Amino acid sequence: EAGVAQSPRYKIIEKRQSVAFWCNPISGHATLYWYQQILGQGPKLLIQFQNNGVVDDSQLPKDRFSAERLKGVDSTLKIQPAKLEDSAVYLCASSMGQTAKNIQYFGAGTRLSVL
Amino acid sequence: DAKTTQPPSMDCAEGRAANLPCNHSTISGNEYVYWYRQIHSQGPQYIIHGLKNNETNEMASLIITEDRKSSTLILPHATLRDTAVYYCIVRVPGTSGSARQLTFGSGTQLTVLP
Numbered sequence: 001e002a003g004v005a006q007s008p009r010y011k012i013i014e015k016r017q018s019v020a021f022w023c024n025p026i027s028g029h030a031t032l033y034w035y036q037q038i039l040g041q042g043p044k045l046l047i048q049f050q051n052n053g054v055v056d057d058s059q060l061p062k063d064r065f066s067a068e069r070l071k072g073v074d075s076t077l078k079i080q081p082a083k084l085e086d087s088a089v090y091l092c093a094s095s096m097g098q099t100a101k102n103i104q105y106f107g108a109g110t111r112l113s114v115l
Numbered sequence: 116d117a118k119t120t121q122p123p124s125m126d127c128a129e130g131r132a133a134n135l136p137c138n139h140s141t142i143s144g145n146e147y148v149y150w151y152r153q154i155h156s157q158g159p160q161y162i163i164h165g166l167k168n169n170e171t172n173e174m175a176s177l178i179i180t181e182d183r184k185s186s187t188l189i190l191p192h193a194t195l196r197d198t199a200v201y202y203c204i205v206r207v208p209g210t211s212g213s214a215r216q217l218t219f220g221s222g223t224q225l226t227v228l229p
Contacts (some may be wrong), residue, residue, distance in 0.1 A: 033216070042202055042219025043159065056216060091158050104217060106158030
């Protein structure tokens with residue numbers, strides 16, 4: 001079974017530029033998550049989708065971050081404009097459902113460096 | 116805020132059992148305890164989870180105290196490939212009543228020594 005796919009693996013941009021990350025979850029997984037992991041810290045949830053609807057985006061900086069999950073499969077996370085503090089690894093995860101028994105499977109992440 | 120407390124680092128000799136502790140004294144009755152690990156430059160990997168009873172799978176065993184205020188992850192025969200950051204997570208219920216996000220703390224850096 002294929003895992004969660006993310007691209008690109010690495011991205012370097014200058015501050016105030018825009019960037020987009022792509023995620024393809026495991027087939028059949030209805031729930032998709034985007035996490036931000038700053039160096040030395042644990043991942044922090046940015047947004048959660050159930051199919052193509054947003055379940056939780058309370059920690060998403062909406063003035064610069066946006067995410068969509070068209071057709072309830074692939075998802076894109078965008079940052080515009082980027083700030084230095086956005087340098088982090090952006091992780092995508094998916095699970096079959098939302099309940100406590102559903103395991104989250106993570107992709108390898110996209111490492112973003114903002115210069 | 117993280118709801119779990121873990122030691123920042125631990126060492127273990129290769130081939131020996133690694134016992135990773137976690138305190139979650141404010142856990143609610145319907146919250147599960149999850150363990151994930153993150154090997155360098157990879158995404159977190161699920162290990163095991165439990166509610167009340169001890170659990171075992173091909174990767175590890177999870178021992179939860181009777182009062183559920185703490186738990187221990189046991190890797191029975193640690194190998195060098197088990198070197199990673201181990202996260203103990205209590206699943207936070209969502210506003211709709213269904214469990215949703217995983218709230219990661221800083222975890223425990225386990226180093227398996229040859």
